[in-house]
Amino acid sequence: VPAGGVSLRCCGTRVSLEGVNRPVIDRIIRVDHAGEYGANRIYAGQMAVLGRSSVGPLIQQMWNQEKDHLKKFDELMVAYRVRPTVLLPFWNVAGFVLGAASALLGKKGAMACTVAVEESISDHYNSQIRTLMEEDPEKYKELLQVIKQFRDDEREHHDIGLEHDAEGAPAYSVLKTAIQLGCKAAIFLSERI
Amino acid sequence: VRCQLCPPQHALQASAVLRRVSDEQKETFISSSQQQFSSHPTDHQSEQEPQGPRPSYTGQGGQESEDYESEEQLQHRILTAALEFVPEHGWTAEAIAEGAKTLGLSVAAAGMFHSDGSELILHFVSQCNTKLSELLEQEQKLVQLGEAEKKPTDQFLRDAVQARLRMLIPYIDKWPQALSILLLPHNIPSSLNLLTSMIDDIWHYAGDQSTDFNWYTRRAVLTGVYNTTELVMMQDSSPDFEDTWRFLENRVADAMSMGNTANQVQSTGEAVVQGLMGAAVTVSNAGTSRAVR
Numbered sequence: 058v059p060a061g062g063v064s065l066r067c068c069g070t071r072v073s074l075e076g077v078n079r080p081v082i083d084r085i086i087r088v089d090h091a092g093e094y095g096a097n098r099i100y101a102g103q104m105a106v107l108g109r110s111s112v113g114p115l116i117q118q119m120w121n122q123e124k125d126h127l128k129k130f131d132e133l134m135v136a137y138r139v140r141p142t143v144l145l146p147f148w149n150v151a152g153f154v155l156g157a158a159s160a161l162l163g164k165k166g167a168m169a170c171t172v173a174v175e176e177s178i179s180d181h182y183n184s185q186i187r188t189l190m191e192e193d194p195e196k197y198k199e200l201l202q203v204i205k206q207f208r209d210d211e212r213e214h215h216d217i218g219l220e221h222d223a224e225g226a227p228a229y230s231v232l233k234t235a236i237q238l239g240c241k242a243a244i245f246l247s248e249r250i
Numbered sequence: 251v252r253c254q255l256c257p258p259q260h261a262l263q264a265s266a267v268l269r270r271v272s273d274e275q276k277e278t279f280i281s282s283s284q285q286q287f288s289s290h291p292t293d294h295q296s297e298q299e300p301q302g303p304r305p306s307y308t309g310q311g312g313q314e315s316e317d318y319e320s321e322e323q324l325q326h327r328i329l330t331a332a333l334e335f336v337p338e339h340g341w342t343a344e345a346i347a348e349g350a351k352t353l354g355l356s357v358a359a360a361g362m363f364h365s366d367g368s369e370l371i372l373h374f375v376s377q378c379n380t381k382l383s384e385l386l387e388q389e390q391k392l393v394q395l396g397e398a399e400k401k402p403t404d405q406f407l408r409d410a411v412q413a414r415l416r417m418l419i420p421y422i423d424k425w426p427q428a429l430s431i432l433l434l435p436h437n438i439p440s441s442l443n444l445l446t447s448m449i450d451d452i453w454h455y456a457g458d459q460s461t462d463f464n465w466y467t468r469r470a471v472l473t474g475v476y477n478t479t480e481l482v483m484m485q486d487s488s489p490d491f492e493d494t495w496r497f498l499e500n501r502v503a504d505a506m507s508m509g510n511t512a513n514q515v516q517s518t519g520e521a522v523v524q525g526l527m528g529a530a531v532t533v534s535n536a537g538t539s540r541a542v543r
Contacts, residue, residue, distance in 0.1 A: 090461065131461045138454060141461050 074137065078192055082200070084248045085185050086139040089204070090130040091247035092178055094145060095152040096123045099174060102156020103167045112164045112221065119171070119214050126207050133203070142247040151243075155236070166232070168223035173233040175215035177240035182208035328359055329373040333421075336374075340424045341367035341431060368437050371428045372444065378417040379448045385413055386455040403456055404506050408498055410452045411476055415483055415494070426484050449473050471508065475501045 100120035107113055134141065142148075159170030182204050189197045189204070226232060332349025339345040343360045345367070350359035363369045392398035401409065418425050432441040449469050458468060478501060483494045 131459075134461045135459045138450075140450075141463075141465050143463075143466065145463055 076196065077137070081188065081192065082137055082197075083139050085188070085200075085204075086130065086133055086137055087142055088244055088247045089182075089185070089207075090127070090134050090139075091142045091145065091148055092181070092244070093123060093127040093130050093207075095148045095243065096174065096178070097127055098149055098152025099156035099159075099170065102153040102158075103160040103170070104156075105153075106157050106160035107164060107167055110164060112167065115217070115221070116167065119217065122210055122214070126210070129203060129207075133200070143250050144246060148243065148247075155239075159232075159236075162227055162232075165222050165226035168218040168221045169226035169229055169232050170236060172215055172218035172223040173236035174240060175211045175218065177237050177244075179208050179211045179215060181240075181244055182211065325362060325369070326373065327353060328355065328362075329370050330377070332370055333374060336370070336421050336424055341371050341428050343367065346370055366431055366434070367428075368431055368434070371431055372437070372440050374421070374428075375432075375441070375444050378414060379444060379451070381417065382410070382414045382448065383451050386410060386451065390455055404502050406456045407452065407472065407475075407505075408495075408502050410456070411472075411479060411498055411502075412495055414448070414452075414476075415480060415498075418480075418483070419491075422483070429480075429484075445473065445476075449476065471505045475505055 097120070100116055100123055103116050104113065104120060107116060133139075155170065156167075160167040162169075186201060186204055186208065189201050194201060223229070328346060328350050330349075331352050332346045334352070335345040335348040339348065343363065343365050346363055347357035347360040350357055353359075389398065393400050421428070431437065446469070449472050453468055453472065458465075460468065475498070479494060479498045482497045483491060486494045488494075
């Protein structure tokens with residue numbers, strides 16, 4: 058099979074798979090889908106603990122945006138015929154546990170977790186944008202638009218976290234480093250498995 | 251004139267042998283873009299002159315207009331021609347040699363391939379999968395145009411698997427041999443790849459849009475159905491394989507009910523949890539009201 062792009066006809070959607078760099082796009086969509094799924098579960102965990110506190114509505118709002126992101130990636134996944142990562146059940150539990158654990162450290166702990174995760178995600182989206190721009194900005198215009206928009210949303214969440222005194226959390230720098238290390242590992246695995 | 255192809259080379263290592271047919275030579279040489287088999291002995295001299303290293307994987311789309319034939323295309327033609335001889339010779343180098351002969355090539359052409367017939371089988375499987383995809387694509391178009399009813403999932407899966415298995419019928423006597431060759435360690439990556447992409451295709455056209463772990467469960471289940479039905483087919487001697495299709499129907503029905511059972515288990519589980527929570531709340535209320543009194 059020529060490596061340049063397999064001719065596939067995609068049924069039911071408008072995306073044409075002609076000439077698409079399958080390996081690259083597969084990875085991008087798979088890992089982004091996993092990321093949004095994980096973020097959803099993190100906010101769910103945080104809401105379970107802090108849902109009735111003063112930051113409840115704020116977390117709920119950020120969670121709703123993540124739900125929209127996930128829905129968009131669900132659509133893209135079907136359109137580009139990408140398989141989801143096998144590790145989804147694992148991210149399901151791990152995300153919820155991370156969210157709940159960080160929320161148990163208090164509101165600042167939850168905000169710190171948000172800052173760490175959102176920073177990881179927006180860096181990751183940035184490198185994907187670079188990759189796609191290097192590949193072919195025209196061909197991947199829609200995907201680029203989506204990723205840019207989501208990157209901006211995640212940056213906003215990051216800033217909200219900082220505004221709500223994330224840095225005041227107990228052991229902030231240790232917490233942040235640990236969470237970001239976990240995110241890097243999750244990204245590495247979800248791209249491949 | 252004996253055609254001397256380059257000494258037996260493994261397909262992957264060979265540099266492409268491109269045949270450039272210039273206009274002056276068109277009368278003597280048969281253009282590769284035309285699928286005409288010629289017994290003209292002089293038309294393969296150019297294969298002895300590989301034109302220096304060329305990429306083997308040139309796009310197959312615009313090839314005809316430039317009258318190039320890549321090595322890959324040549325191999326495809328030989329293998330397709332060889333299929334005709336499989337019922338007689340099995341999936342072997344003899345069949346490939348016979349196929350090469352019908353194309354006017356020397357039997358040494360079989361040296362381009364593995365001696366165990368692996369490439370012939372993989373080529374056949376790949377061809378069948380492509381035919382299946384085209385069939386499913388056609389059906390889908392008809393449904394989209396409103397000319398056909400959308401089939402329920404179980405019927406769709408049954409029909410797709412049956413259509414694919416029917417492609418084995420002309421080669422059914424030699425198919426057990428093919429299956430065992432496909433299970434050889436060096437063939438497993440390719441055969442697994444072909445199997446998974448075929449199953450994925452079937453689910454895609456069946457309208458599967460799952461993006462969670464169901465994606466895997468569905469494909470695993472269908473793979474199981476396909477493989478077991480294939481094995482049953484090998485041993486089936488009923489007229490037109492009706493026993494096989496009945497077996498298939500039962501397996502697909504099992505698969506569907508498995509899905510329903512999973513849903514039921516989940517909702518029962520949720521109901522039980524709710525019941526327990528309610529009981530806990532009632533008990534704690536009873537406790538507090540007794541304490542208040």
